[in-house]
Amino acid sequence: MEEFIPVCEPSLLGNEKKYVLDALESGWISSAGKYVSEFESQFAKFCGVEYGVGVCNGTVAIHLALVALGIGKGDEVIIPNFTMIATAFAVCYTGATPVFVDADPNTWNIDVNKIEEKITKKTKAILPVHIMGLTCNMDEINKIASAYNLSVIEDAAEAHGATFKGKKAGSLGDIATFSFFANKNLTTGEGGMVVTENKEIASKLKYYKNLCFPLEGAREYKHDDIGFNYRISNLHSAIGLAQLEKAEEYTNSRIKNFNLYLQYLNGIEGIFTQIWDNSTYKHVHWMNAFYIDPKIFGRNRDELMERLRENGIDSRKLFTGMHAQKSLQKYGCTTDLPFPSTINLSENGFYLPSSSHLKEIQIEKVCDIIKRAKKV
Numbered sequence: 001m002e003e004f005i006p007v008c009e010p011s012l013l014g015n016e017k018k019y020v021l022d023a024l025e026s027g028w029i030s031s032a033g034k035y036v037s038e039f040e041s042q043f044a045k046f047c048g049v050e051y052g053v054g055v056c057n058g059t060v061a062i063h064l065a066l067v068a069l070g071i072g073k074g075d076e077v078i079i080p081n082f083t084m085i086a087t088a089f090a091v092c093y094t095g096a097t098p099v100f101v102d103a104d105p106n107t108w109n110i111d112v113n114k115i116e117e118k119i120t121k122k123t124k125a126i127l128p129v130h131i132m133g134l135t136c137n138m139d140e141i142n143k144i145a146s147a148y149n150l151s152v153i154e155d156a157a158e159a160h161g162a163t164f165k166g167k168k169a170g171s172l173g174d175i176a177t178f179s180f181f182a183n184k185n186l187t188t189g190e191g192g193m194v195v196t197e198n199k200e201i202a203s204k205l206k207y208y209k210n211l212c213f214p215l216e217g218a219r220e221y222k223h224d225d226i227g228f229n230y231r232i233s234n235l236h237s238a239i240g241l242a243q244l245e246k247a248e249e250y251t252n253s254r255i256k257n258f259n260l261y262l263q264y265l266n267g268i269e270g271i272f273t274q275i276w277d278n279s280t281y282k283h284v285h286w287m288n289a290f291y292i293d294p295k296i297f298g299r300n301r302d303e304l305m306e307r308l309r310e311n312g313i314d315s316r317k318l319f320t321g322m323h324a325q326k327s328l329q330k331y332g333c334t335t336d337l338p339f340p341s342t343i344n345l346s347e348n349g350f351y352l353p354s355s356s357h358l359k360e361i362q363i364e365k366v367c368d369i370i371k372r373a374k375k376v
């Protein structure tokens, strides 16, 4: 039978089994236990910040960050129009309104030149997303944020280990959130983390994540605020700690694989990817993402994906823009056009197999099929 190349599989090649078994045997399978605190502190260190607060996924991580910053009904939060829906939904959970800014056509990240025109008296925060593992231009975003007194929350769900001017994703704003879903560069199966340098914010994160149980003193079951159960388990954290030990190896593999894609796709006209400057940005390539210009390539994106599928290769479309989401229209978001970059990416964009342990021969095969799919 022909080999099937999945779009992404977790690489579980280190101490995952050993640590999970240890956690199981210890009996600490809920949210207390040594792996939770160890994973939190090691991941914070990995990001170059003081505090890490583990949660059960990357979506609630964003919600918790917004709650800790006091964002709620009547507020507006600026987000990229080209992102995964979780970024927008998390804003909606607080009662605030997400406001969309189109993607930069080169980096695919939020277009920093279009942020200011969306700021109103209600704006409380900018929530940039480091798309596909490429950080945003955080100097520009932080400059705008400080001019208008706004908080900055990095949605770094896709960017573990990425850097901007040598500083890690997670340390580039007031607070940052990560996802550890199975396809992420580092995974816990399901899981997430909020990281920050700010002690007061970290205390709020811990408080709201655990149903607003007081952080100190005896348990009286008296709760002064409405909180959430967003805890991560010791079992998931055990996987996370093992993954963290392999962070450098997995990051290097993703970068190497992307460069192999570039090498094997070289010379095929009509296929494009993000554009960035390696001296400023370390892109960690969560997914090997591209878009085609059907006029040059001779086929449209869906035809190309079908050709890949027929040859046993899995791929995915890029995100649909927030402006085009019925859910967000019903919620009352302003979705007026134009969003030309988002529309281009969502109509013509796709990502190719991206597992860290992908083999060169598989990448070569994928690129060969793309080459043969192009109409000359």
Ligand SMILES: Cc1ncc(COP(=O)(O)O)c(C=O)c1O
Pocket: 057, 058, 059, 060, 083, 084, 086, 087, 129, 155, 157, 158, 178, 179, 180, 181, 191, 192
């Ligand atoms: C940019 C972004 N934000 C948030 C999330 C949500 O993370 P999770 O699936 O862990 O809830 C994702 C997930 O892929 C994402 O890509």
